[in-house]
Amino acid sequence: MAFTIEENYKPLYDGPYFEYVITENGIHYGVDRAENGYDLYLLDEDCWIVDDGDGRDTRNWGTFYQLGWTKDEMFEGIKKEWAPHLLPPYVDIEPALIERYGEEYEGERIDEMDGDALDNLYKETFIEPVTEKDINNLELITKEKEKPMTENTGKMKLEEQQFNSLEELDQWVGDNPQAAKRTTFAHVKIPCAFVTPYTYTAKDGREYDKAYVSIPKGTNINGIDVSGYSCSVFMNDRMTQQHLDGEHVTLGFKSNEPISIWTGKKDSEQYPYKQFEVNPWDLVKAIKQQLQNYKEEKNQERDEAKKLHPSSLSSMAKGARSASSALSQKNQDYPIVDSQTK
Numbered sequence: 001m002a003f004t005i006e007e008n009y010k011p012l013y014d015g016p017y018f019e020y021v022i023t024e025n026g027i028h029y030g031v032d033r034a035e036n037g038y039d040l041y042l043l044d045e046d047c048w049i050v051d052d053g054d055g056r057d058t059r060n061w062g063t064f065y066q067l068g069w070t071k072d073e074m075f076e077g078i079k080k081e082w083a084p085h086l087l088p089p090y091v092d093i094e095p096a097l098i099e100r101y102g103e104e105y106e107g108e109r110i111d112e113m114d115g116d117a118l119d120n121l122y123k124e125t126f127i128e129p130v131t132e133k134d135i136n137n138l139e140l141i142t143k144e145k146e147k148p149m150t151e152n153t154g155k156m157k158l159e160e161q162q163f164n165s166l167e168e169l170d171q172w173v174g175d176n177p178q179a180a181k182r183t184t185f186a187h188v189k190i191p192c193a194f195v196t197p198y199t200y201t202a203k204d205g206r207e208y209d210k211a212y213v214s215i216p217k218g219t220n221i222n223g224i225d226v227s228g229y230s231c232s233v234f235m236n237d238r239m240t241q242q243h244l245d246g247e248h249v250t251l252g253f254k255s256n257e258p259i260s261i262w263t264g265k266k267d268s269e270q271y272p273y274k275q276f277e278v279n280p281w282d283l284v285k286a287i288k289q290q291l292q293n294y295k296e297e298k299n300q301e302r303d304e305a306k307k308l309h310p311s312s313l314s315s316m317a318k319g320a321r322s323a324s325s326a327l328s329q330k331n332q333d334y335p336i337v338d339s340q341t342k
Contacts, residue, residue, distance in 0.1 A: 005085055009047065016048055016189045017247050022082060027067060031078060034238065035090050038077030041187075042067075048288060049187050054252065084128045093118045100125060186255050186284040189248040190216070190291075197235055197243060209235040211243075213251065215261065219290045221282050229261040229276075231283075253280035 003024035010017060018030035021043070028043035040055030042063060054060055061074045073079050078086065088096065097110050097118065104110065105121060113121070196212040210232055217227040233251055235243075242249045253259055258277035266273045 003082065005082070016043075018047075020086060021047055024079075031082075031086065033087060033089055034077075037089050038086075039238065040074075040077045046292075048292075049189060049250075054187055084126075087119055087122060087127070090115075093122050097121055097125065186253045186280040187250060188284040188287050189250050190287060192243045192246055192249050195239075195243055195249045197240070209240065211235050211239075211249075215283075216287065216290050216294075218293070219286045221278055221286045226261060226278075226286070229263045231259050231261045251284075253284065255280050259283055 003022055006021045006023075008019060009021040009030070016030065018041070019033055020031040022029045022031060028045070028047055030041035030043050030047070030049065032039040032041075042050045042055070044050050055064060055074060055077060058074075061069075061071075064074055069079070076083075087093070094110060097105070101110065105113075110118070110121075190213065194214045194216060196214070198210055198212065200208045200210045202208065213231050213233055215226050215229045215231070219226050233253075239249050239251075257280070259280050260275060260277055261283070262273065262275040264271040264273040
């Protein structure tokens with residue numbers, strides 16, 4: 001089956017980042033390597049994560065089954081025909097190279113190579129490129145399909161899993177009770193500058209890795225501006241690594257539990273404390289919409305600048321850098337509550 005693979009997918013400005021974006025039969029998949037496998041995401045036409053599209057949770061596999069995936073493929077996180085073209089999970093790199101070359105390669109011990117060197121050597125040794133024939137075949141396949149991302153998959157459509165409001169979610173649950181049981185997490189990727197890690201100490205003394213998430217300025221939930229509000233999330237190893245690498249951090253909220261958001265400080269007259277509970281789908285949708293609006297606004301500014309100054313390439317590049325920096329800038333007017341009061 002024909003497919004294309006784009007490595008180190010970096011969208012214009014601040015969209016989602018993936019190690020690979022694979023397109024097969026008009027469907028986009030985001031793939032990131034993990035220690036012992038792959039993190040798999042179902043993407044929409046703009047390569048944003050589709051809600052309920054996280055392949056790591058077995059309760060969400062029904063969506064992939066409807067697209068032709070098998071249980072074994074879901075367990076591996078990739079399709080077997082993709083594997084020869086991708087770097088394997090981190091734990092498999094070094095053993096494969098030692099088996100091929102022995103303990104050393106060109107006088108350097110393989111077990112002392114850094115990650116980039118191991119990846120590059122593995123690519124040179126094992127990775128098979130996707131051929132031009134595959135790409136041409138893919139173009140023929142996609143031309144035969146009108147809008148594969150909006151085709152019916154059972155009773156639900158993929159696009160219908162991104163709900164605009166709690167009312168839409170309730171309606172969808174009523175129409176699809178079995179599918180709703182698999183809708184357990186709402187996901188969104190957010191620039192790491194909006195995420196502030198901290199250590200939470202429970203009453204019994206146990207410590208947990210958590211993070212404050214500053215909701216981007218301009219985020220609107222059902223007509224209410226929640227700029228400057230914050231929420232708190234638990235951090236797993238992958239989220240921590242994304243934050244350390246300066247990448248977008250993937251947030252996951254349980255869809256059946258309201259999210260507490262707040263602003264200000266307790267016992268502060270200057271910054272009065274306010275707290276509300278919001279539906280996770282509403283919050284995720286609002287953040288995605290704000291990021292999309294920002295991207296479109298900057299694209300429009302860039303197009304207008306090109307019309308006014310068509311020869312100023314340096315100015316365009318500077319504007320792109322400024323746009324990316326501005327989006328990642330936190331709103332300092334609304335301080336978050338410290339870990340001892342939340």
